[in-house]
Amino acid sequence: MTAGFDGWPTGAFEVLLRLEGEPSVDVRRGCRREREELVRRPMVGLLNAVADADSAYEDFAVWGYGDVLLDAWQRQRAIVRLGRSVELGVRLDLDGLEVGLAWWYAPSEQIERYRGAVADDGSGRRVVAIIRQLEREGFVVSGELLKRPLRGYPVDHPRAELLRRKSVVASRGLGCEEWIHTSAAADRVLAAFHQLRPMARWLVKNVL
Numbered sequence: 001m002t003a004g005f006d007g008w009p010t011g012a013f014e015v016l017l018r019l020e021g022e023p024s025v026d027v028r029r030g031c032r033r034e035r036e037e038l039v040r041r042p043m044v045g046l047l048n049a050v051a052d053a054d055s056a057y058e059d060f061a062v063w064g065y066g067d068v069l070l071d072a073w074q075r076q077r078a079i080v081r082l083g084r085s086v087e088l089g090v091r092l093d094l095d096g097l098e099v100g101l102a103w104w105y106a107p108s109e110q111i112e113r114y115r116g117a118v119a120d121d122g123s124g125r126r127v128v129a130i131i132r133q134l135e136r137e138g139f140v141v142s143g144e145l146l147k148r149p150l151r152g153y154p155v156d157h158p159r160a161e162l163l164r165r166k167s168v169v170a171s172r173g174l175g176c177e178e179w180i181h182t183s184a185a186a187d188r189v190l191a192a193f194h195q196l197r198p199m200a201r202w203l204v205k206n207v208l
Helices: 010-018 026-055 071-073 108-119 122-136 184-207
Strands: 060-062 076-083 086-093 094-104 140-142 168-175
Touching: 026 071, 026 076, 026 086, 026 184, 060 108, 071 094, 071 168, 094 140, 108 122, 108 140, 108 184, 122 140, 122 184, 168 184
Parallel strands: none
Antiparallel strands: 060 076, 076 086, 086 094, 094 168, 140 168
């Protein structure tokens, strides 16, 4: 992996531990400099390392934080944009790293294209195979579901549940072992991104 990322120092988790629960505004402000240096900056380094290894992941953003949302202080998030409403994500918290792919907050025209692709025998069977492979690899695949059967499609359609989805999210925790303090953390994120690539390509091809 490229130079410039050496993992998160142990102090990163000490800072996150101080921010656990409901820390006051004063506590958060007191942690700001350490959090930026020990938690957020290594995330920037990780995403740069991943982008250097594969240019497909160059369009990324690493979230900042304000005084209002506790979650933004307690969990460092980053995304890689693949297209409108399609993104890869990385999250660091006290449980370690989590990696995922999300198609969400999609406009209505994307949702219609998604349903058409799921209903089609070729692309529909392909996405089922991709999801099953991701689940075998330890990813949890979920998404927002309509409460009622979808109009215009048979109730007993073989992919009825997928048709009812308005979003698709696949995520997997990578853990918090010693490798997280080394450059190997970027290798693990890159490997997970590669596992998610078939699903990402399916979405980009069929939804965008």
